[in-house]
Amino acid sequence: MKYPEIDKYAELDSLIHRFDPRAKIITFTLLIFSFVFIEDIRIAFVSLLFSSFILLVSRIPFGFIFNRMKPGLIFVMPFLIVMPFALDGNVLYSYNGISISYDGLYYGSLVVIRAATSIMLTLIMLGTTKMDTTMKSLHSLKVPSPFVQTLMFSYRYIFVFIDEFLSMWTSMKAKGFKVKANKHSLSIIGNLVGMILVRSYERAERVYHSMASKGYTGESRTIVKFKMQTADYGLAAILIGTVLIFIIYGMSLS
Amino acid sequence: MKTAISITDLNYSYPDGTKALDNVNIEVEQGEKIVIMGPNGAGKTTLFLHLNGVIRAEQDNVKIFGNNIGSMKTEDRIREVGVVFAEPDDQLFMSTVYDDIAFGPLNMGLSEEEVDRRVKKALATVGLEGFEDKVPHHMSFGQKKKAALAAVLSMEPRVLVLDEPTANLDPKSRADLIRVINDLNKNHGITTVIAMHDINALSELADRVYVLNRSIVAEGPTRDIFSDHVLVKENNLDAPDIFKFFKIMKCFGGDCDQTPMSIDESVKELTQAIEALEGKMSLHIHESTHEMVNDVISSYRH
Ligand SMILES: Nc1ncnc2c1ncn2[C@@H]1O[C@H](COP(=O)(O)OP(=O)(O)O)[C@@H](O)[C@H]1O
Ligand SMILES: [Mg+2]
Numbered sequence: 001m002k003y004p005e006i007d008k009y010a011e012l013d014s015l016i017h018r019f020d021p022r023a024k025i026i027t028f029t030l031l032i033f034s035f036v037f038i039e040d041i042r043i044a045f046v047s048l049l050f051s052s053f054i055l056l057v058s059r060i061p062f063g064f065i066f067n068r069m070k071p072g073l074i075f076v077m078p079f080l081i082v083m084p085f086a087l088d089g090n091v092l093y094s095y096n097g098i099s100i101s102y103d104g105l106y107y108g109s110l111v112v113i114r115a116a117t118s119i120m121l122t123l124i125m126l127g128t129t130k131m132d133t134t135m136k137s138l139h140s141l142k143v144p145s146p147f148v149q150t151l152m153f154s155y156r157y158i159f160v161f162i163d164e165f166l167s168m169w170t171s172m173k174a175k176g177f178k179v180k181a182n183k184h185s186l187s188i189i190g191n192l193v194g195m196i197l198v199r200s201y202e203r204a205e206r207v208y209h210s211m212a213s214k215g216y217t218g219e220s221r222t223i224v225k226f227k228m229q230t231a232d233y234g235l236a237a238i239l240i241g242t243v244l245i246f247i248i249y250g251m252s253l254s
Numbered sequence: 255m256k257t258a259i260s261i262t263d264l265n266y267s268y269p270d271g272t273k274a275l276d277n278v279n280i281e282v283e284q285g286e287k288i289v290i291m292g293p294n295g296a297g298k299t300t301l302f303l304h305l306n307g308v309i310r311a312e313q314d315n316v317k318i319f320g321n322n323i324g325s326m327k328t329e330d331r332i333r334e335v336g337v338v339f340a341e342p343d344d345q346l347f348m349s350t351v352y353d354d355i356a357f358g359p360l361n362m363g364l365s366e367e368e369v370d371r372r373v374k375k376a377l378a379t380v381g382l383e384g385f386e387d388k389v390p391h392h393m394s395f396g397q398k399k400k401a402a403l404a405a406v407l408s409m410e411p412r413v414l415v416l417d418e419p420t421a422n423l424d425p426k427s428r429a430d431l432i433r434v435i436n437d438l439n440k441n442h443g444i445t446t447v448i449a450m451h452d453i454n455a456l457s458e459l460a461d462r463v464y465v466l467n468r469s470i471v472a473e474g475p476t477r478d479i480f481s482d483h484v485l486v487k488e489n490n491l492d493a494p495d496i497f498k499f500f501k502i503m504k505c506f507g508g509d510c511d512q513t514p515m516s517i518d519e520s521v522k523e524l525t526q527a528i529e530a531l532e533g534k535m536s537l538h539i540h541e542s543t544h545e546m547v548n549d550v551i552s553s554y555r556h
Binding site: 130131132135152153155156157159160203206207209210211212213214215216217221222223 | 328
């Protein structure tokens with residue numbers, strides 16, 4: 001298993017990397033939300049191309065992003081497979097009473113393209129900023145503190161969690177354990193999951209102790225130093241302008 | 255001499271009924287080096303949680319420099335006692351090393367310049383200059399241990415409490431850590447209280463030892479504690495190998511004034527003993543040598 005290190009390429013240098021992290025979060029969120037509501041498949045496709053162009057500018061390897069897009073895409077794939085059969089509309093092809101509808105295919109593809117675009121943009125946003133900077137930006141954008149802290153601790157401890165899981169898994173395999181579809185195997189896996197839950201609970205308690213002994217009272221305090229430059233305003237304006245063009249063009253079609 | 259820590263009749267049971275501390279009494283002077291030894295589950299970590307008020311004692315039984323720790327303000331409490339726990343991953347909970355080390359000072363309400371100064375200083379003290387932007391999952395265990403110590407040192411506490419600081423470290427990291435702790439004690443007047451099983455680091459880190467096994471079983475200078483082999487055995491402890499070796503050498507007629515606890519001490523003791531014998535020490539086997547050797551060995555064997 002690999003670490004889910006989204007910010008592996010955050011140290012590269014590009015226009016997107018240099019973009020002020022707060023402005024980046026706002027404009028990318030705007031981009032994602034407006035692209036998700038695109039109704040026309042051609043415009044949706046152009047938005048996907050546009051996102052790929054941003055990816056190109058960011059210099060993050062395409063394979064890296066694509067690997068991380070896969071889980072999300074696999075999740076929406078069923079739409080593309082089911083919708084053509086489920087939706088009524090212009091019949092594209094019919095065989096023994098089972099028919100594939102044009103509308104189903106259209107909407108299925110639309111869902112997949114929208115998903116690909118928004119996942120890609122999210123990954124570029126997260127991938128071009130170091131995770132701690134993203135968290136600090138959220139904090140300075142006045143996102144509620146419990147939410148930011150939950151995100152932060154989840155991201156921090158997912159690595160510890162994976163290490164813990166791997167070491168237990170390795171020791172089980174070292175003792176000859178093989179996953180089989182039987183009751184014994186299932187009960188052992190159940191046991192493993194239980195162990196992980198108990199350990200996480202105990203760890204949470206120890207982390208809390210260590211925070212309390214450093215004076216934690218619920219507020220997470222960090223030093224945040226951000227400064228918007230002219231270039232940041234410029235890039236934000238360009239991206240927001242693009243959003244507007246997409247929206248206006250979309251409206252003119254309908 | 256001021257009393258740094260004063261614990262009187264401390265009792266504690268966990269909510270599930272486990273009695274972890276039973277009538278514990280401890281008194282530590284300012285500037286002392288104290289080691290607390292005891293088997294696993296003896297209550298060492300539980301005791302430490304009381305020392306900086308994470309667990310509040312019901313009565314005023316834990317006093318730091320005369321003040322009851324339970325009624326102190328958060329900022330004052332963390333200024334007096336800093337606790338470094340055993341597991342570094344539990345203590346590096348922020349996203350970068352910088353943020354972790356700045357966490358305590360920020361909670362103390364210090365200015366950003368002062369926080370920055372303290373982070374730099376703490377990193378330099380533990381020898382992790384340039385690690386500000388590192389994330390914990392890219393660091394070795396030894397580096398994480400040092401960072402966890404730095405995250406407590408940045409609060410500049412007067413009493414430093416360490417739970418198993420040398421456990422699982424490679425020899426170099428272990429030596430580094432012992433050196434840092436000793437330097438803080440010797441040159442900065444910081445009182446140190448350490449829980450550990452690392453008997454070979456004892457003579458360097460302890461003026462005095464407490465043996466804890468739910469209650470305080472024994473207290474005294476290191477050598478006295480380890481000379482009592484019944485005590486050592488009953489509490490799952492062990493004496494340093496060099497200590498046992500000199501006990502054995504005594505059976506062969508090589509007697510020193512005091513049984514050394516460390517390599518450094520052994521050089522000193524041997525030199526003294528041999529000089530007193532006008533430059534020559536002879537070892538020999540007599541009737542009861544083997545019997546005596548067996549006694550020594552079996553008295554410390556578990
Ligand atoms: N959160 C907890 N809940 C219940 N019992 C605990 C808890 N933490 C520790 N204990 C118990 O308290 C006793 C002392 O534990 P601890 O202070 O961790 O010992 P040590 O650090 O000396 O190994 C042990 O019997 C342990 O099982
Ligand atoms: Mg412990």
